[in-house]
């Protein structure tokens with residue numbers, strides 16, 4: 001049968017989802033969003049109890065923690081779902097391969113299953129490595145005794161390194177006992193072929209046929225994963241729900257860090273089902289998650305073998321970048337705080353990133369992107385390139401107003417005003433690691449900023465400014481009052497430059513850590529020279545006050 005060729009949509013993440021109606025031979029394109037999560041059911045059962053979505057994984061342990069139980073735990077954590085574990089085997093493995101397997105006895109697998117299923121309100125069971133037909137039988141019996149909302153079967157047989165994890169003896173158990181109970185089965189090409197008695201599954205067309213034949217064995221849905229398809233520029237998976245075929249395509253990422261993608265995909269599907277998604281939504285969300293995590297992790301190096309793990313929680317790289325810092329925020333970084341302005345950069349014909357680079361080379365100790373009149377797309381692109389420059393120099397990068405941009409580029413934090421997103425809300429969105437600065441003109445606002453979990457205060461306008469319209473000037477007295485009332489470090493802003501920075505720094509408040517400046521750096525011909533000059537003034541002023 002010939003199938004319509006879907007086109008790959010371009011974008012940040014490019015997964016496309018193509019419905020191929022098998023009966024009328026027409027195709028329909030659906031864009032998969034990165035974090036699809038629809039059909040969420042209510043988790044509140046009564047006043048004080050919250051039913052937490054719960055996946056039980058029945059799988060093997062991977063000592064290298066890229067796949068198996070460890071991948072399942074991380075995937076569920078990343079998707080916001082509780083995960084309990086029944087361990088069927090313990091493997092000694094790393095990025096090179098599998099060095100040993102110790103199989104847990106059938107009786108002890110049964111014991112673990114009963115412990116969890118009899119007590120813990122499991123929503124979805126996900127299976128991975130099932131090393132014997134005995135384990136398949138036990139699982140089948142337990143699921144009859146303790147029915148769950150859905151069963152996701154990842155028919156693990158061979159590890160990514162090519163090592164056999166479950167022999168042919170379990171094929172009958174899969175075919176006769178597990179697949180008929182499954183809501184979805186997620187084989188790769190080799191597993192689909194093994195389940196189908198050695199049938200050739202080597203092309204997209206073969207994948208369609210295999211999905212259909214596997215569906216005939218009883219699972220309600222089939223996802224044949226084409227990650228190993230030869231000569232394919234795209235990663236293509238085929239989803240079949242018994243009526244329609246869907247081709248999921250995403251551009252193939254060049255990375256060695258793919259160990260555990262199968263386990264993770266199945267766990268994400270299970271997690272989304274546990275949260276109440278439909279099967280189609282769950283598969284789409286899982287595929288998007290994998291794509292995001294692989295892209296994020298493409299350059300990380302763990303182990304010396306050919307297949308490394310990836311970062312399910314999207315945090316490892318950031319921690320490495322931040323390792324130059326002892327603390328997540330050092331108040332001394334506020335000394336020379338450069339705040340960008342797109343109008344000024346346009347006027348002087350330079351890009352935002354060139355302006356930031358010059359300011360840092362001149363001695364700026366922290367940078368804020370304050371881009372009031374550019375498109376979101378341009379803001380994000382500029383933020384990404386500025387972040388590279390800032391990370392290279394060990395200078396924190398904050399984003400003015402736009403929490404979404406800060407999150408999207410993984411900036412070090414945000415600066416918020418009194419009419420922006422409240423800092424206590426921003427803290428819940430950004431988490432404890434990000435830096436949050438808040439603009440304050442009064443002692444009351446300064447106290448509130450501390451209560452709300454901010455890290456520093458921006459106090460101004462110290463002098464009149466043309467950069468911010470209708471800005472109230474609080475003067476040096478206002479600055480002093482804010483500093484006195486504040487438990488947080490303070491940076492002064494508004495009309496400050498080389499000629500008047502010294503009296504600001506001389507107000508005798510130990511928590512005044514520096515000055516924030518826009519026009520005195522960026523509305524000048526040479527940003528580097530002006531920043532250098534201001535830096536000398538500040539160094540001299542702080543030496544005097546010591």
Ligand SMILES: Cc1ncc(COP(=O)(O)OP(=O)(O)O)c(N)n1
Nearest residue numbers: 400415416417418439458459493516
């Ligand atoms: C360091 C610093 N302090 C104050 C401000 C002003 O923030 P806000 O009051 O939100 O005004 P806008 O900058 O958004 O116009 C700041 N940006 N940076």
Ligand SMILES: Cc1nc(C(=O)O)sc1CCOP(=O)(O)O
Nearest residue numbers: 460461465467494495517518519
């Ligand atoms: C962005 C901003 N916030 C202020 C405040 O008072 O909170 S004053 C200001 C503008 C600062 O620009 P310049 O250094 O060119 O005067």
Ligand SMILES: [Mg+2]
Nearest residue numbers: 401416417420
């Ligand atoms: Mg603001």
